Amino acid sequence: xxxxxxxxxxxxxxxxxxxxxxxxxxxxxxxxxxxxxxxxxxxxxxxxxxxxxxxxxxxxxxxxxxxxxxxxxxxxxxxxxxxxxxxxxxxxxxxxxxxxxxxxxxxxxxxxxxxxxxxxxxxxxxxxxxxxxxxxxxxxxxxxxxxxxxxxxxxxxxxxxxxxxxxxxxxxxxxxxxxxxxxxxxxxxxxxxxxxxxxxxxxxxxxxxx
Amino acid sequence: xxxxxxxxxxxxxxxxxxxxxxxxxxxxxxxxxxxxxxxxxxxxxxxxxxxxxxxxxxxxxxxxxxxxxxxxxxxxxxxxxxxxxxxxxxxxxxxxxxxxxxxxxxxxxxxxxxxxxxxxxxxxxxxxxxxxxxxxxxxxxxxxxxxxxxxxxxxxxxxxxxxxxxxxxxxxxxxxxxxxxxxxxxxxxxxxxxxxxxxxxxxxxxxxxx
DNA sequence: GTCTCGATGTATCGGCCCGATACATCGCAA
DNA sequence: TTGCGATGTATCGGGCCGATACATCGAGAC
Numbered sequence: 001x002x003x004x005x006x007x008x009x010x011x012x013x014x015x016x017x018x019x020x021x022x023x024x025x026x027x028x029x030x031x032x033x034x035x036x037x038x039x040x041x042x043x044x045x046x047x048x049x050x051x052x053x054x055x056x057x058x059x060x061x062x063x064x065x066x067x068x069x070x071x072x073x074x075x076x077x078x079x080x081x082x083x084x085x086x087x088x089x090x091x092x093x094x095x096x097x098x099x100x101x102x103x104x105x106x107x108x109x110x111x112x113x114x115x116x117x118x119x120x121x122x123x124x125x126x127x128x129x130x131x132x133x134x135x136x137x138x139x140x141x142x143x144x145x146x147x148x149x150x151x152x153x154x155x156x157x158x159x160x161x162x163x164x165x166x167x168x169x170x171x172x173x174x175x176x177x178x179x180x181x182x183x184x185x186x187x188x189x190x191x192x193x194x195x196x197x198x199x200x201x202x203x204x205x206x207x208x209x210x
Numbered sequence: 211x212x213x214x215x216x217x218x219x220x221x222x223x224x225x226x227x228x229x230x231x232x233x234x235x236x237x238x239x240x241x242x243x244x245x246x247x248x249x250x251x252x253x254x255x256x257x258x259x260x261x262x263x264x265x266x267x268x269x270x271x272x273x274x275x276x277x278x279x280x281x282x283x284x285x286x287x288x289x290x291x292x293x294x295x296x297x298x299x300x301x302x303x304x305x306x307x308x309x310x311x312x313x314x315x316x317x318x319x320x321x322x323x324x325x326x327x328x329x330x331x332x333x334x335x336x337x338x339x340x341x342x343x344x345x346x347x348x349x350x351x352x353x354x355x356x357x358x359x360x361x362x363x364x365x366x367x368x369x370x371x372x373x374x375x376x377x378x379x380x381x382x383x384x385x386x387x388x389x390x391x392x393x394x395x396x397x398x399x400x401x402x403x404x405x406x407x408x409x410x411x412x413x414x415x416x417x418x419x420x
Numbered sequence: 421g422t423c424t425c426g427a428t429g430t431a432t433c434g435g436c437c438c439g440a441t442a443c444a445t446c447g448c449a450a
Numbered sequence: 451t452t453g454c455g456a457t458g459t460a461t462c463g464g465g466c467c468g469a470t471a472c473a474t475c476g477a478g479a480c
């Protein structure tokens with residue numbers, strides 16, 4: 001999962017580990033608070049070994065954005081890495097539908113074609129529906145078998161699942177009718193990055209707050 | 211985290227691995243769908259090695275509940291295991307407040323004293339509030355920097371965080387006024403298990419559905 | 421009658437990811 | 451000038467997961 005996220009971010013710009021971690025945190029803030037270095041560096045090493053990224057021990061020719069300093073290692077995606085990213089984006093296994101997997105895929109939806117978006121949204125919906133049914137099952141049989149706190153936990157989980165299903169339904173409806181999700185007050189924010197082969201993003205969204 | 215859950219379940223009754231996994235799944239259904247055997251058996255081995263549980267290769271004197279058969283290994287908690295469970299229940303580190311840790315602790319709240327319950331609920335609330343603030347921060351600075359999908363993801367995450375904080379507030383209020391959580395329609399379900407040293411559970415709950 | 425199939429049941433292996441920890445450098449303010 | 455907080459790279463032990471393998475039992479299919 002991290003692999004996909006890293007490749008996706010490096011596709012926007014080369015970075016070193018520290019930046020990567022921060023970008024990861026803001027882009028995937030919903031999924032995991034911040035990626036651990038104990039995960040990040042080994043993963044980068046793995047990606048490098050596989051040939052998806054390069055590690056340039058940069059000193060000259062710094063990228064302007066940061067305060068520059070004497071940065072250490074700058075990671076850059078390769079052509080094969082871009083292919084790999086596209087593959088990972090398009091193909092959806094079971095792990096695509098758990099919390100983390102879905103979150104990462106969703107975060108890169110603006111680089112995903114509509115058909116894949118729909119496939120993933122529907123897969124995720126199915127997954128959450130199963131979870132929801134499981135919780136309903138347990139709760140219906142629970143009276144006397146589970147204590148009040150455990151029941152309350154399940155009830156809260158059930159509510160979250162129902163809410164997510166509704167959210168997914170809205171997103172699916174919007175996708176089918178060619179809309180894009182809306183910001184908090186209903187305005188549209190088109191992707192700011194000049195991603196090359198992105199799908200056509202028709203304007204005019206709509207998504208009312210519950 | 212699993213250690214706490216296993217000890218807690220074995221305190222109710224001896225079981226073998228298969229049953230343990232099923233009980234774990236229903237009790238912690240909100241947290242993780244089902245524990246993997248690749249986690250369960252090594253953990254059981256670890257607990258056995260530490261002396262918290264015993265592994266009896268049972269054949270005679272089966273416990274009545276299940277269809278019995280020729281069960282393999284029955285796990286049983288030891289006196290030291292019960293002490294360990296009490297310790298784990300009472301002490302709260304940082305991992306007590308993440309999703310999994312909080313869920314497990316909460317699931318055993320009926321065996322926890324009120325002071326600890328309050329401490330854990332407040333710690334969790336603090337954690338979720340931090341997450342919520344982080345998301346608000348990102349969303350407020352996001353216009354133009356994040357594409358529509360990423361923003362929608364954050365928005366949904368923010369809403370979930372706000373909702374959980376509200377939920378926690380209610381629980382904390384109820385704890386302070388000596389109530390116990392309520393079922394879906396407001397009825398009270400006292401713990402069914404005859405847990406020995408459980409805290410006094412005054413009646414009359416109240417918790418309205420949003 | 422027997423045979424296959426699904427539920428029960430125990431166990432290992434490779435791999436991802438985390439938290440703790442250890443360093444080293446840079447800019448700035450006391 | 452010294453020391454502190456942000457930046458930055460890296461490793462290690464350990465928890466947990468998914469895939470896999472294997473064995474037994476009860477029941478319905480044929």
